[in-house]
Amino acid sequence: MRKSGGRRRKGKAGSQPNSPSSSNTTFEPLPSPKTPEKSSPLEPKTKLKPDPSNESYNKNKNEHVTIVSRQLKLVYDNDIRLAHTPMNCSFKVLRDTIKKIFPLLNSFLIKYKDNDGDLVTITSTEELRFAESTVDRNDSIGVLKLNIIEVSPEDEPPLLKEEEKDNEKPKRVDRVLDEKDGTTSESNKVEEMDDWLYEFARLFNSHVGTNESSDLRELGTEFCSEALEDIVTCDEALDLFEKAEFKFQEVAALAFFNWGNVHMCAARKFVRLDENENEVMVLKESEFDFVKEKYYLAREKYEQAVVIKPDFYEGLLAIGQQQFELAKLHWSYATANKIDLGKETLRLFDGAEEKMRAASDMWERLEEEKLDEQGSSGMRSQIHLFWGNMLFERSQVEFKLGMSDWKRKLDASVERFKSAGASQADVSTVLNKHCSNGNAGDGEVKGSSRTPNVIKMMK
Structure with missing residues (x-):
């Protein structure tokens, strides 16, 4: 056959290290029913080129063209491999090929994507032929993409009896390339590979520093990891790490803070107030124990929030709130049941004032750094109101x-009310309700810290 289109890659049998046949893959008309020589399944797919001056070509251009192998793309999890199988091979040959490529696989399913985009399982040779038909065209053999999914042995479909009896020898079959309408010169073409493609592939691998058997995806991942390692160890990354650490610390502290608020809400739900919402009504002993336990759980979560973020002044305010409400609960329960809980009540008041003072000092230091006058005035009023x-x-x-x-x-509380911005009328009303004036009830300035929302939950 005469050469066409410049120098083509020629070679004798055994010249390629990985091929048992000639390095020049040509697809020529089959002259006789003789068994053709076996070609390497690793030979590349090549460009079709006709040679009109070749008498043998013109004479036999409507005869069969021999196609030796089919290229496969095997996808197993994140591992993608290329493989070849004999044309029209059986289902068992396909399975054996996959097992050679993925030797650790024991039981698996073979799936292909149909024209509707669905993954269909292949269980027989007939279904394999149908899968191949979805990628083949009139004048070309497509690359068949197969998804490999590992399953348990009982989920693996068994081989049919006719599959087991097959001797599974590699077959070389003929495939007729159908002519397109009005394009007889574009069909039935002889395939050849130019030498420059081989040289380019060799130079590319040599320049990149890879070999043909290497996994380019794995190499890309390694290069990416090395690049990221250089970035995260530079000086600019340290500042970002510190910011990320601060944000995670704040989020973790906020989670425990809100967890404590849940226990506080559960405790308040069982605290019954009188019609003026001033005095705690008489509680049963079981109810008192339940509410007290909820208050203790709330304090535990608030303390964990402060441990995670030492400058979390909201956590200290919440602990002061918890101590204050628990002191009120003890005093009301002791008064109703004629029990002496005066020392315990005063101890809780001392703890509440201590946490309030610590939270106030911490907040003042933080506000000096922020210099946010508008936001600071609102929180300052809340602190004074709660303290009062x-x-x-x-x-x-x-x-x-x-x-x-x-x-x-009492005088100190009045000063706190005034610092919080309470009106003189509200302060006078509260003083008139003090028990020293002979009133049974107690008074609170509007917006008392006993209300659940006095300490805002952070957003």
């Missing part, structure tokens, strides 16, 4: 216990 209500309630408890220091606590 706590001192007011304590002054009433100390008055009922006959302690002489109650008046100083």
